[in-house]
Amino acid sequence: MRLTAAIAYDIKLQFRHGFYYAYLVISLFYIALLQFLPSSAREMANILLTFTDPSMLGFFFIGGLVLLEKGQDIHNTLFVTPYKPEEYIFSKTLSLTLLSALSSYMIHVSQFGFTTKPLLLMLGVVMTSIFFTLAGMGVAFRCRSLNGFFFLSTLVALVFVLPLSDYLQIWSTPLYHLLPTQASLLLLRSVFEPIPPLQWIYAILLLAGWSGLAFLWARYSFRKFIMLQMGGDGP
Amino acid sequence: MVEVRNLRYKYPGSKDQVLHGLDFSIPQGEIFGFLGPSGAGKSTAQKILIGILKQYEGKVTVLGREVRETKPDYYEKIGVAFEFPNFYGRFTAMENLSLFRSLYQGTTSKPEELLDRVGLAKYAHTKVDNFSKSMKMRLNLCRALLNQPEILFLDEPTSGLDPVNARLVKEMIIQMKTAGKTVLITTHNMQAAEDICDRIAFIVDGRIVLIDSPRQLKVEHGKRRVRVEYRKNEQIHQEYYELEGLGTNQEFVQLLGRERIETLHTEEATLEDIFIKATGRKLE
Numbered sequence: 283m284r285l286t287a288a289i290a291y292d293i294k295l296q297f298r299h300g301f302y303y304a305y306l307v308i309s310l311f312y313i314a315l316l317q318f319l320p321s322s323a324r325e326m327a328n329i330l331l332t333f334t335d336p337s338m339l340g341f342f343f344i345g346g347l348v349l350l351e352k353g354q355d356i357h358n359t360l361f362v363t364p365y366k367p368e369e370y371i372f373s374k375t376l377s378l379t380l381l382s383a384l385s386s387y388m389i390h391v392s393q394f395g396f397t398t399k400p401l402l403l404m405l406g407v408v409m410t411s412i413f414f415t416l417a418g419m420g421v422a423f424r425c426r427s428l429n430g431f432f433f434l435s436t437l438v439a440l441v442f443v444l445p446l447s448d449y450l451q452i453w454s455t456p457l458y459h460l461l462p463t464q465a466s467l468l469l470l471r472s473v474f475e476p477i478p479p480l481q482w483i484y485a486i487l488l489l490a491g492w493s494g495l496a497f498l499w500a501r502y503s504f505r506k507f508i509m510l511q512m513g514g515d516g517p
Numbered sequence: 518m519v520e521v522r523n524l525r526y527k528y529p530g531s532k533d534q535v536l537h538g539l540d541f542s543i544p545q546g547e548i549f550g551f552l553g554p555s556g557a558g559k560s561t562a563q564k565i566l567i568g569i570l571k572q573y574e575g576k577v578t579v580l581g582r583e584v585r586e587t588k589p590d591y592y593e594k595i596g597v598a599f600e601f602p603n604f605y606g607r608f609t610a611m612e613n614l615s616l617f618r619s620l621y622q623g624t625t626s627k628p629e630e631l632l633d634r635v636g637l638a639k640y641a642h643t644k645v646d647n648f649s650k651s652m653k654m655r656l657n658l659c660r661a662l663l664n665q666p667e668i669l670f671l672d673e674p675t676s677g678l679d680p681v682n683a684r685l686v687k688e689m690i691i692q693m694k695t696a697g698k699t700v701l702i703t704t705h706n707m708q709a710a711e712d713i714c715d716r717i718a719f720i721v722d723g724r725i726v727l728i729d730s731p732r733q734l735k736v737e738h739g740k741r742r743v744r745v746e747y748r749k750n751e752q753i754h755q756e757y758y759e760l761e762g763l764g765t766n767q768e769f770v771q772l773l774g775r776e777r778i779e780t781l782h783t784e785e786a787t788l789e790d791i792f793i794k795a796t797g798r799k800l801e
């Protein structure tokens with residue numbers, strides 16, 4: 283099937299570009315960092331790091347990937363084949379999500395072993411990664427350079443990390459309950475503080491809704507900024 | 518194979534009309550060339566034909582389908598190579614071709630065979646980052662041929678190629694035609710167009726100003742006469758004679774018998790001359 287082949291080649295590409303090594307190094311760094319914290323702070327730190335892994339890393343790594351492809355003008359050749367934009371978007375998202383899930387799981391197990399029930403946690407990681415990767419992709423389609431991407435994406439990312447201020451008990455507003463980050467944190471925390479079904483259903487629906495929006499936006503950005511520029515006068 | 522009627526196009530968000538009503542058709546098995554100066558709209562026309570730009574006005578059918586309504590499966594049937602060959606630099610030639618091959622559902626050719634045809638078999642396992650422009654151009658042709666397309670769209674297929682490889686690519690295009698495929702090429706290169714195209718269309722400012730076979734264009738627009746150069750008293754002399762009734766032209770026949778002839782040529786116009794005459798513009 284085309285989508286599975288595309289995902290396999292995307293994983294291979296990420297491997298060739300050292301993404302797997304980068305994630306390994308970052309994960310090992312996180313694990314080391316967690317070792318130095320007193321056990322009272324370890325749960326909270328673990329949640330925070332597990333949150334940044336699929337969200338922020340996914341967000342910035344997809345930017346790197348898309349801009350790398352833009353730099354090589356690869357879209358000119360990819361989209362004169364039966365490859366559908368939707369398949370491209372799914373393949374990029376799922377391949378990076380796999381990477382996030384692997385590294386988050388590794389970090390979690392390194393701290394808490396196999397004693398926890400990480401089902402909701404991993405669901406949280408996967409859904410968070412899907413949302414942030416789609417959002418980062420939409421931003422990256424619109425940017426010409428890595429600098430432009432970092433500027434624009436930092437602005438976008440800022441909005442989505444705001445709910446951390448609630449988790450860290452700095453400041454809070456009920457509006458946070460509408461942001462996907464709130465749902466992510468809820469799912470990630472559930473591994474330590476079990477939550478009632480209504481809450482995790484709310485979290486899953488909210489993340490799914492935001493992911494749907496992010497997908498539509500990524501596809502729109504793709505049509506507008508990639509398709510229309512194709513076959514242009516090159517670099 | 519290709520039918521275009523009154524094709525007009527404007528890029529979204531731009532005021533300028535780029536194509537002002539193109540009309541042409543390409544029968545199966547023909548090599549058809551678009552020639553024209555920079556900015557004439559050749560690539561735009563090609564992007565419409567291959568289904569990238571869909572907001573056009575007029576009628577454009579390829580393989581019996583209105584291009585505006587085609588879906589990505591349209592690309593199962595056509596082959597496209599843009600002027601700039603783009604690949605994943607960290608993948609080898611073979612990995613790149615295998616990747617692209619996996620995107621097709623229909624029958625595809627073996628990458629090894631294609632690489633061999635363009636003289637790249639030795640470099641199958643070299644990373645494309647280490648390829649020269651000429652190697653990438655040939656790899657790009659392989660990529661466009663992977664799905665055994667009925668019709669091939671090539672933008673500047675010989676640009677950046679040395680004469681030997683340019684000839685190889687031209688020969689491959691002619692082989693495609695022999696196999697009954699249709700080829701549309703876009704180029705600045707008059708010589709390449711003259712060598713391989715059955716018909717060419719001159720495009721200037723989004724309009725087709727001339728469309729015919731290179732031979733017919735040259736016959737119609739060339740001067741129908743011969744130029745004779747001969748040497749007399751250590752000096753070169755030139756004479757011109759009308760082609761009409763040349764064999765019975767006494768002056769010409771006597772000249773041939775009397776003088777030491779150095780050269781003898783019909784005065785065909787080059788495509789370049791015809792182009793300049795038809796458009797008042799140079800190609801470059």
Ligand SMILES: Nc1ncnc2c1ncn2[C@@H]1O[C@H](COP(=O)(O)OP(=O)(O)OP(=O)(O)O)[C@@H](O)[C@H]1O
Nearest residue numbers: 510511528531535554555556557558559560561562
């Ligand atoms: N993406 C775009 N958006 C807006 N205008 C464009 C775009 N691409 C091309 N144009 C304009 O359309 C016109 C035709 O361009 P096109 O690339 O089709 O010319 P061309 O004949 O292929 O030229 P060249 O020989 O340089 O390749 C030009 O005036 C160009 O500036």
Ligand SMILES: [Mg+2]
Nearest residue numbers: 559560561672
């Ligand atoms: Mg062009």
